[in-house]
Amino acid sequence: MKKIFICLLSLVIFGGANAQSEVSIHSSMNKVKLDFTLDASGRPSYKVFFGDKPVINNSYLGIKLANDTALDKNFALTGSEKTTVDETWQPVWGEVKNIRNHYEQVVIHLKQKSATGRLMNIIFRVFEDGVGFRYEFPNQPNLKYFVVSDELTEFALTGDNKTFWIPGDYDSNEYSYTTSKISEIDASVLAKSATDIAVRFVPDKYGIQTPLMMKTTDGLYLNIHEAALVDYTSMQLHADINTFKLTANLVADGVGNKAYMHAPCSTPWRTIIVSDKAADILSSKMILNLNEPSKIENTSWIKPMKFVGIWLEMQTGKSTWNYADRADTLDAKGQLIPNGKHGANTANVKRYIDFAAANNIGGVLVEGWDVGWEDWFGNWKENVFDFVTPYPDFDVKQIEDYATSKGVHMIMHNETSGSATNYERQMDTAYRFMNKYGYTSVKTGYVGKIVPRGEHHDGQWMVQHYVRVAQKAAQYHVMLDAHEPVRPTGLQRTYPNWMASEAGRGNEYNLFSTGNHPDHETIMPFTRLMGGPMDYTPGIFKIKGYAPGDPERQVHTTLAKQLALYITLYSPLQMAADMPDNYEKRMDAFQFIKDVAVDWDDTKIVEAEPGEYVTVARKEKGAANWYIGAITNQNGRNAIIPLDFLDKGTKYAITIYADADDADWKKNPEAYKITKYYVNAGTKLNIKLANGGGAAISIKPATEADKGLKLYK
Numbered sequence: 004m005k006k007i008f009i010c011l012l013s014l015v016i017f018g019g020a021n022a023q024s025e026v027s028i029h030s031s032m033n034k035v036k037l038d039f040t041l042d043a044s045g046r047p048s049y050k051v052f053f054g055d056k057p058v059i060n061n062s063y064l065g066i067k068l069a070n071d072t073a074l075d076k077n078f079a080l081t082g083s084e085k086t087t088v089d090e091t092w093q094p095v096w097g098e099v100k101n102i103r104n105h106y107e108q109v110v111i112h113l114k115q116k117s118a119t120g121r122l123m124n125i126i127f128r129v130f131e132d133g134v135g136f137r138y139e140f141p142n143q144p145n146l147k148y149f150v151v152s153d154e155l156t157e158f159a160l161t162g163d164n165k166t167f168w169i170p171g172d173y174d175s176n177e178y179s180y181t182t183s184k185i186s187e188i189d190a191s192v193l194a195k196s197a198t199d200i201a202v203r204f205v206p207d208k209y210g211i212q213t214p215l216m217m218k219t220t221d222g223l224y225l226n227i228h229e230a231a232l233v234d235y236t237s238m239q240l241h242a243d244i245n246t247f248k249l250t251a252n253l254v255a256d257g258v259g260n261k262a263y264m265h266a267p268c269s270t271p272w273r274t275i276i277v278s279d280k281a282a283d284i285l286s287s288k289m290i291l292n293l294n295e296p297s298k299i300e301n302t303s304w305i306k307p308m309k310f311v312g313i314w315l316e317m318q319t320g321k322s323t324w325n326y327a328d329r330a331d332t333l334d335a336k337g338q339l340i341p342n343g344k345h346g347a348n349t350a351n352v353k354r355y356i357d358f359a360a361a362n363n364i365g366g367v368l369v370e371g372w373d374v375g376w377e378d379w380f381g382n383w384k385e386n387v388f389d390f391v392t393p394y395p396d397f398d399v400k401q402i403e404d405y406a407t408s409k410g411v412h413m414i415m416h417n418e419t420s421g422s423a424t425n426y427e428r429q430m431d432t433a434y435r436f437m438n439k440y441g442y443t444s445v446k447t448g449y450v451g452k453i454v455p456r457g458e459h460h461d462g463q464w465m466v467q468h469y470v471r472v473a474q475k476a477a478q479y480h481v482m483l484d485a486h487e488p489v490r491p492t493g494l495q496r497t498y499p500n501w502m503a504s505e506a507g508r509g510n511e512y513n514l515f516s517t518g519n520h521p522d523h524e525t526i527m528p529f530t531r532l533m534g535g536p537m538d539y540t541p542g543i544f545k546i547k548g549y550a551p552g553d554p555e556r557q558v559h560t561t562l563a564k565q566l567a568l569y570i571t572l573y574s575p576l577q578m579a580a581d582m583p584d585n586y587e588k589r590m591d592a593f594q595f596i597k598d599v600a601v602d603w604d605d606t607k608i609v610e611a612e613p614g615e616y617v618t619v620a621r622k623e624k625g626a627a628n629w630y631i632g633a634i635t636n637q638n639g640r641n642a643i644i645p646l647d648f649l650d651k652g653t654k655y656a657i658t659i660y661a662d663a664d665d666a667d668w669k670k671n672p673e674a675y676k677i678t679k680y681y682v683n684a685g686t687k688l689n690i691k692l693a694n695g696g697g698a699a700i701s702i703k704p705a706t707e708a709d710k711g712l713k714l715y716k
């Protein structure tokens with residue numbers, strides 16, 4: 004139900020009848036307060052408070068245009084409206100069943116005091132957990148087609164905040180997080196030392212990425228990001244390390260412009276989420292609420308699921324994506340010469356289908372099935388793949404029939420190698436092929452420098468491209484998981500077939516590089532995942548032994564922590580990333596992956612501190628079962644979990660998949676123990692997490708089979 008209240012604005016005008024007077028407008032929602040000011044020079048600015056504490060000091064707003072005067076000052080206020088909205092909506096899938104969208108909106112109408120009289124509105128929405136605002140450019144005679152050369156939006160921090168940041172890279176989010184004060188930010192060091200696969204371009208030494216998580220010197224938790232990035236370039240931030248002022252730093256295109264606009268239009272929302280509790284940042288739905296409702300009417304075909312894939316074996320060198328070693332050496336018949344290590348062969352695919360069918364896993368991803376992999380990486384080529392021609396050892400029809408007979412969905416892989424133009428030309432053909440052969444989901448990828456040449460992964464052209472792909476996939480009833488796109492901004496509300504993105508440093512870095520520091524997964528929920536689900540690829544059971552001779556090369560978690568990630572890193576498409584062989588050695592632990600849900604009626608953030616620990620409990624959609632994940636960084640700790648969210652009067656059976664007493668992410672990562680008890684709503688769990696460890700827990704209403712269990716104490 005939607006309730007809207009409109010009321011007149013209270014304007015505080017200083018300086019009497021003078022036209023140059025300062026104007027202030029206030030809005031608040033519970034503890035969050037916004038002050039908007041238009042100063043005597045007609046320059047707009049805002050401040051944000053949490054209770055009595057300022058969290059954003061006076062910060063100027065404005066847009067700079069290419070070949071035109073800036074829209075940043077000399078404005079007059081021509082009017083304003085306040086509206087209150089209080090509605091509840093249901094996502095197609097997600098962390099909770101119902102989402103409350105409750106805010107006060109303040110629309111500020113500005114007109115420049117010049118001959119052209121250009122109009123710009125600033126729209127604020129004040130929620131109980133933060134503030135969103137955007138620039139809107141109404142239909143008008145003197146501002147129609149325009150080019151944004153810079154956005155002047157500021158976020159003046161109140162002190163030298165503790166910050167969890169990655170470099171402001173125009174092409175990649177695949178970095179480890181640095182935890183430092185604002186005054187210690189230096190992105191150039193990280194960008195230079197990077198040796199990984201992603202394309203990197205970090206033009207600003209003080210450039211950092213959003214979602215940016217901070218803890219203020221007052222102990223408040225503060226998160227800055229954006230929502231509804233649809234037809235604009237993405238916003239990174241430039242940090243002034245002396246004044247602690249952050250300024251919008253928009254990703255440029257090939258000729259140095261930022262965004263091409265056509266009024267009426269608006270920018271994405273800039274978001275500031277704030278609380279005195281870290282858990283509230285994780286449960287905030289503000290970014291989703293700032294996105295448009297679903298544009299897909301019939302969503303019955305969108306179904307969250309778990310999947311396995313012919314994937315880790317390539318990441319670890321056991322098999323290859325490519326069928327031959329060389330594209331330019333052919334046999335006498337002009338055919339590629341097989342290297343004998345090709346992963347995507349029909350027999351191997353069937354092995355994964357069998358494993359999925361036997362273990363409650365809905366899908367099978369196969370990478371390296373289509374011709375082109377001999378020549379895909381690093382060549383900045385326009386045409387690498389056609390997305391419909393399988394290698395000779397991949398029998399697409401036989402695989403479809405086999406998967407159908409086993410009730411398993413095939414997941415398509417479309418690696419574009421960064422050539423978005425090629426993908427756009429082939430998209431209809433590619434999606435028709437998916438429909439023909441029963442593929443219900445696609446994983447896309449953008450490894451490589453972008454074509455159109457000069458564009459960046461996070462610029463306006465590519466932002467539009469990712470949205471076009473989601474729309475095209477929806478047209479063909481295909482679910483989407485995008486790797487290497489711009490980081491998400493809540494568009495899964497508008498395109499609920501856009502299930503997940505990678506857009507961050509995934510678990511795969513634990514396989515082919517020096518890895519992810521043990522605090523990585525305790526930071527990700529506060530940063531990368533604020534905008535939407537991540538295909539992090541959890542569930543790696545074989546922790547060590549990937550690079551003989553290099554003992555540092557290991558997964559930087561315990562095995563139990565890999566299980567906990569199914570809960571702490573939410574995705575409705577959740578991979579069981581390891582190979583069947585490795586799971587079959589530990590089917591008792593795999594039982595958690597087999598059982599765990601991927602769609603939820605409710606979520607409780609039990610305890611959380613960025614960089615330290617995260618404990619989350621979730622209730623399975625349409626069922627009485629709960630699943631809990633608890634993780635810690637390099638330091639062991641005890642997770643204290645009161646089960647007060649369980650139904651009173653119901654007896655539950657609990658299975659705890661915990662680190663063994665002597666587990667340690669470095670010394671003994673694969674040691675776990677599984678225990679079972681009765682619990683009820685009065686139970687308080689106390690679970691030891693090893694250094695770099697975690698615990699996964701399933702809780703189900705008790706049945707006859709649980710008769711022998713003891714009560715947890």
Ligand code: NOJ
Nearest residue numbers: 370418448450486505511
């Ligand atoms: C990078 C992706 O993140 C990874 O999951 C995929 O296997 C490779 N690209 C190949 O497309």
Ligand code: CA
Nearest residue numbers: 177486487505
């Ligand atoms: Ca990647």
